[in-house]
Amino acid sequence: MAANPMHQFNVYRIGPEIKLGEIDISFTNASLFMVISSIAILVIFNLGSKKNTLIPNKIQLLAELSYSFIAKMINDTAGSKAKPYFSFIFSLFMFVLFCNMFGMIPYSFTVTSHIIVTFMLAAFIFIGVTVIGFIKHGLGYLKLFVPSGVPMVLLPLIVVIEIISYLSRPVSLSVRLFANMMAGHTMMKVFGGFVVSLGIIGGWLPLSFSVALTGLEILVAFLQAYVFAILTCIYLNDALNLHH
């Protein structure tokens, strides 16, 4: 069973069964890692903001560097109007990053490798961005689907394409993260399985591959969190500053 590369993605109940009416909301291993990630974020950033010394200590430096990193990212992609959404994007980036990174620990569970989790995040972002766009621009937000400088003949086609691309945003956003995490972890598991099945003679090659893949996966974990956050910023930019 343990050699099955998909086995690591199994969700199972931990502790008692919790039922809300007919709906099963039991605490699972996925829930456990969500809670662990959230608590880890809170602990680290709380420690990083507790003391205010002129020369920051290591954990304070970490917190402040991530703060300014994300603030700069938001300012660069979505402009100064996106300041009120800073804490949401910060939480989003940190949540995805910590879930990805906790997933890199052997025998742990990768929350973001589940399409339902990433899709919920993406759908929330999509709905939120759409609502913000309509609040800021009213029906003028629909101009997003009509790019300027397009010949009248092509306009019906372009509008349809634009609408499809807009509607596919949550799908692409969620599938990108989910597929990256799932593929990476499956691959590592497969190579780990090769090490066992090839034994002490042939197992060195997949083992070295596995080591290299671990580095790559840590990079991917960071990169996907970054991509997730920056795409959110770009969508937010569309809603805040209507450029089309």
Place this chain on the structure above:
Amino acid sequence: MNKRIFFQSLFVIFVSNSMAQSAETGGMPQLNPEYWISQIFWLVISFGGMFVILSKIVLPKISGNLEARKSQILENIEIAEKQREESETKVREYEKIILDSKNEAKNYFNDARKKVIENINLKKESLENEINEEIKSAEKEINDLKNSSQEKIRKIAIETSSDIVKQLINVDVNSSSISAIVEDLSKKNKDKYHGI
């Protein structure tokens, strides 16, 4: 060739393994909706809780810290700038003091030199005066001597001439007549003897 066989065998092992086991469990667990609601619920709870605490408590503190640091650094830079200016004015003052004291020293030196020169001149003058006076008195003495010597010479001349006349012709000559003759002669020869 060996390599190809190696990789092919790896692939066969992998496919057979995974196929056998995925047949057991039935594909991707991600698509099994059994715990979807639970995952959504716990995602909302954990992410929502984290978001609320971060945005209400932690992030304002971090941004406050950053602002405080920035302002403190600016303040420190300001203070440093002020102190630098102060030290520059102090250096300027110090240089001025040194310049002043140099000038003062020069003045003192000049004064002292002037005084010394005056002193020397004064002493020189008084010395010259003394010397002049001495010269004058000496000249006067010489003049006196000269005058008195003329008188004495006349007297001697009269006496000797009367003596000589007495000896020669044994006649007592009237001294007044002799003196008249001597006077006459001396007047005649005045230029010869005295050069006056």
